[in-house]
Amino acid sequence: MRTLIVIPARMAATRLPGKPLADIHGKPMIQWVYERTKKARGVDEVYVATDDALLKLDASTGRQLWSSPLGKGKSRRLEINEANSRWDHYSSSAAVAGKAVYVGSRDGCVYRFSLSTGAKLRTYCASDMITGTPVIEGNRIYFASFDKSVYAANISSGRILWKRDVQGEVPRDLALVDGKVLAGSRSYDLVALDKASGRPFPADRALGMVCRAHCFDNGLVMRAVGDRMIVAPPLVITRAQIDELVGKARLCLDLTLADVKARGWF
Secondary structure: OOOEEEEEOOOOOOOOOOHHHOEEOOEEHHHHHHHHHOOOOOOOEEEEEOOOEEEEEOOOOOOEEEEEEOOOOOOOOOOOOOOOOOOOOOOOOEEEEOOEEEEEOOOOEEEEEEOOOOOEEEEEEOOOOOOOOOEEEOOEEEEEOOOOEEEEEEOOOOOEEEEEEOOOOOOOOOEEEOOEEEEEOOOOOEEEEEOOOOOEOOHHHOHHHHHHHHHHHOOOOOEEEOOEEEOOOOOOOOHHHHHHHHHHHHHHHHHHHHHHHHOOOO
16 A cells, blocks of 8 residues: 655635745745655655646655646636635545556546656546546546536546436545445435446435434434435534534444345445
């Protein structure tokens, strides 16, 4: 296993443009960050991710080894309090697999670069920007987009194997667990998709009611709305009560997962 550090460096920050180069006691901010990475043990690779390029640095000296462009963004990032903001103040991190590094871009594509030279090997594209980190397993890459879809593609050929509409933008990272691709979308759903086919978890199994039963058995009132679980804590609540509520919710979700696995659903 390799250990890598990715330093985000958005030059086009709306509140403080050029922030990574801001002078702090005689050094640009990004230099302070890099110098902190040198204190970490066992770091193999260091990358700097900007809005339009991925750079690889020598982990011991900070010397730039290569820089590769990421394309032009689909839309201009706006302040999150502006009426037309897409709340897109995220950036993909880099994922390393084999001899390549993968990173999502605001131009709507995931780029695959050579680890050694930074040469572009292939792109895997959606129809809107990608701000979450892709997931790689074997010869497949999984990624999601602001076009409200999750994708699987063949790494070697670039062919899209499946595409699933999840009814909302997916701004953050995917996860791959027990053969399922997990995606949190702005439809307020956490969606589990079969990694081979992209099919979602069958709604007719009433998973929400299974979870609700575990909640009631453990003294937690949680409402099932389809497969969504909703909890409404009181407006006046202590820290200890919050800890108790979260602990019970975690327990009930773990019991639900164990239950559906035992039934062969997951």
